[in-house]
Amino acid sequence: MNVNGIGAGYPVAGYETRRTERNVTGGKFAEQAAQATATLHGAEEGSGDIAISSWADVVSGSSISVYKTQDFDAENPVYKVKTWDKSGNVTEQMVDVSKVDPENCDTAEMYAYTAHLKESGKGSFEDTVLKAAVAKAVKNAEQRSAGSWSFSEKTDWVKIVNDIMQSEYQYGDLKGYMEWKKFLGFLEK
Numbered sequence: 427m428n429v430n431g432i433g434a435g436y437p438v439a440g441y442e443t444r445r446t447e448r449n450v451t452g453g454k455f456a457e458q459a460a461q462a463t464a465t466l467h468g469a470e471e472g473s474g475d476i477a478i479s480s481w482a483d484v485v486s487g488s489s490i491s492v493y494k495t496q497d498f499d500a501e502n503p504v505y506k507v508k509t510w511d512k513s514g515n516v517t518e519q520m521v522d523v524s525k526v527d528p529e530n531c532d533t534a535e536m537y538a539y540t541a542h543l544k545e546s547g548k549g550s551f552e553d554t555v556l557k558a559a560v561a562k563a564v565k566n567a568e569q570r571s572a573g574s575w576s577f578s579e580k581t582d583w584v585k586i587v588n589d590i591m592q593s594e595y596q597y598g599d600l601k602g603y604m605e606w607k608k609f610l611g612f613l614e615k
Contacts, residue, residue: 465482465489465514466480466482467482467510473493474496475493475506476493477492477493478492478494478545479492479540479555481537481559485566488577490507490509490510490537490577491507492505492506492507492538492541493507502522503546504521505520505523505538507521509533521534523542526538526539528582528614529582529584529613530580530582531583532577532581534577534578536562536583537558539558540554540557541555543612549608553609554609554612557587557605561583564589583613584614587610587613590606591603591606
């Protein structure tokens, strides 16, 4: 699968691999990746919650899942988001997507927001959830090179998307630019 224009059309995994390899201390990415593991968490038996999106980050060993709870109300969408670190420690938060500010929200809030866009039919998986995951990969690469990375850190996702759009434009990938512009439209309120 290609992400149009990110790194001039590199496949997502290849782009992230090359990008991260430069950012990992000592440049021994292949060795560290071979030892890395992550557990993808999803449905929780007996809870009645429905997993609507789940991701795992092999480099950090973390995982995040977005759930519709048993008492989910489409008129007032609040999602449960659980984040696991590499040691298996879990953090849970409830996210009211009507209060999410894409210019100042954490990863859990952004993932709940984009999962809601998909669930409510406002955008396809590729237009919403996948774009958020790619934007997070770009954010991760930048934060890892700076020595910090956290699911709970507030981020300006609109700025990240604008930066990606600028790269698309500079590489001459106008189709990719327009696809990111569509995602930006979902983020700008």
